Amino acid sequence: MSEAPLVRVQDLAVSFRTESGEVEAVRGLSFDIWRGETIALVGESGSGKSVSALSILQLLPYPTASHPKGSITVEGEEVIGASARRLRALRGNRISMIFQEPMSSLNPLHTVERQVGEVLMVHQGMRRGQARARVLELLGLVGLDDIAKRLKAFPHELSGGQRQRVMIAMALANEPDLLIADEPTTALDVTVQAQILKLLRELQARLGMGMLLITHDLGIVRRMAKHVCVMKDGEIVEQGETAEVFASPAHPYTRHLLTAAPKGAPLEAPADAPVVLECDDLKVHFPIKRGVLRRTVGYVKACDGVSLRVREGHTLGVVGESGSGKTTLALGLLRLGLSAGPIRFEGADIQGLGVAAMRPMRRHMQMVFQDPYGSLSPRMSIGQIVGEGLRVHEPGLEAGEKRGKISAALVEVGVDPDTQDRYPHEFSGGQRQRIGIARALVLKPRLVVLDEPTSALDMSVQAQIVDLLRDLQARYKLAYLFISHDLKVVRALSDEIIVLRNGVVVEQGKAAEVFERPKTDYTKALVEAAFAFEAQDTA
């Protein structure tokens, strides 16, 4: 290890100019990154992790952003205020970055060869032929299979994991001294996450680069990083050796983060409770049309032959990786998307009912959506959003009475009812998700479909939402259809589980059994990937 650190950040502050004056995003940040070591920045969303990382590369939107204080040196050279030319030499060459969302970080119009080759041609002045050889080498390094064929592929032809591998190949093209990984696996499925993290560790060992890992997932930190900095509200509240920090957290916030994972067990509900929703052999097929006459040449089977049963007070967990047909199934069951096959809601077949016939049913079957930012209309107040269902199903309601019902629903989910005249952007992600739940609850439904209600939220908020959901289920004997790719959350809520893969049920049964003794390899892989970090913890 060399004497001086690779990157030294000292007393760094970042400010943003806004309408209401300067806002300090980061204050008094200091840490060192050494060659061959990984340092992790952890914290919940809005804690200033990404801003800190971006300021090392000076990629913030200057002059809106500014550094009132502090210094960042890369091998002794000051970065703040460096010329644009110096910075270009640094970016992508000495320091590379991989981003969270592999789809939007790749140019959709360029092939893989061009994406990766461009970096080489720009920074190393390679010619096309030379670059091609190196691209092949790099793609081999990041473990992309069938490389020769992938060279000509466009980003949309690759899976999420493959895209992230291409991103990593681009980042490694110039053998950087430092790799900044901003939530490199958050957008990926659990099984792929594990592969990518393994790959990053191997590459680091081989190339001896420093790595700055930004994440909200403590499991990843524990596995990857030697040092950890815990950030809260733009400040580092605790830093040190990962093992030490995790073993004896000094700061209450760190302790809070460590204990924040969703936990608890599903409620005990009578096994013979009435069935609220059931379907037999449900199919959702999208026709593939070809040619001038748009003839149907085949079908994409998004859901094929799914049978399920949700009982009052029970939770049915639907798990699977992205693209396995979970959401399509939910939309089909609620008759919000196309489907074929009988669906019985409280005994009545609702398949094929018209919009008008469905409307009275809708008040008993509600849905909570994944993205708390996208599922609330930004132009309506909280009261209007929650009251929308009342407007449809109880149009005769007086204003005062309606307001009372809205307040009651908000209280139920733990949101201050006096805030109902505010707009969604004034609330945090967790609060928004509570509002989304209040919208579903205000009509007193029998069934609530929860489509990844926690995956856009921070870990500690996830735990709160899970507790809230369990609490509401106990109070109102709600039937839940709980969709998630996160098995930890599913385990905390579900009585029964369905594992979907490519639209087909590969495993079905009592939750405890599926988790303890998964029958298929696919389920095994899912369970292992989800609980691998935990297994390490207990070891």
Place this chain on the structure above:
Amino acid sequence: MGLRAPGLRMTPMVRRRFANFRANRRGFVSLWIFLVLFLISLFAEFIANDKPILASYDGGIYWPVFSSYAETEFGGDFETEADYRDPFVADLIEDKGWMVWPLIPFSYRTINYDLEVPAPSPPSAVNWLGTDDQGRDVLARLIYGFRISVLFGLALTAMSSVVGVVAGAVQGYFGGITDLVFQRFIEVWQGLPVLFLLIILASVVEPNFWYLLILLLLFSWMALVDVVRAECLRVRNFEYVRAARALGVGHSGIIIRHVLPNATVSALTFMPFILSGSVTTLTALDFLGFGLPPGSASLGELLQQGKANLQAPWLGISGFVVIALMLSLLVFVGEAVRDAFDPRKVWAR
């Protein structure tokens, strides 16, 4: 975050937009000038008229602006409406009372028979901007012409916006085959030659304000369709729209409450420009002679006269100045509105 007026709900976004609008001084001042001019022109009858506003005769009070009185009521010979500009009638009234005349004692169709030079006569103390080739006061015609242009523009803008927004929303929200059919229809419809249709109309009926409005509406509603449609295509896949469907909200409810509010910004940004476009269209039609019926106060007709009488530059110049002023004001206001809604412009400077 600043003060919040009690009772008045100003979201921070609305406040920011208003501040941005005001920050564009030129647009803000233009809006005020335009509003004042428009307000004045709305009361054109009290400013430029060939009847007195108020008259007193034989102890009685008369309002010639509002109602018509026969000449006999003032001791004249005819039972037709009194011509107050006739020196004989004026003398009759002045003998036993008085008259309050508007600032400009001419209406847009009053012919001044007392011209000392042949019409078109140059500006004088009586006709401040001169008269046109039929001896009518240019200033009076400008005031009335401004009014009818703006009213026509406003009516056309309002109606075509309503039609355009509805059509765009329906296409964007339902998408698919509805969108496809509608879009092809619009393409065909846009290809129709508007001017020929106007010429045909002019040969069948005598075009008036309403005929022109409806005919132009048939072709001007498409201006907003594209922006609104694009916005609706984007929004219809948002999760909150899906959430509304899950609640059982009907299509019209979703469009009005969830989808359209997103399109208002782009639609509002376009509106001042549609307004100035409508004004220009009417002026152009009048200039070509396919517009408002002969005798109406129209800016286009004044320009036409200016072209025909190059020896009388006051016609062309005054027509040009008024039209240029009106359109410039509208474009400046439009720019300020656009600034106000520009999400990338963060601070009012």
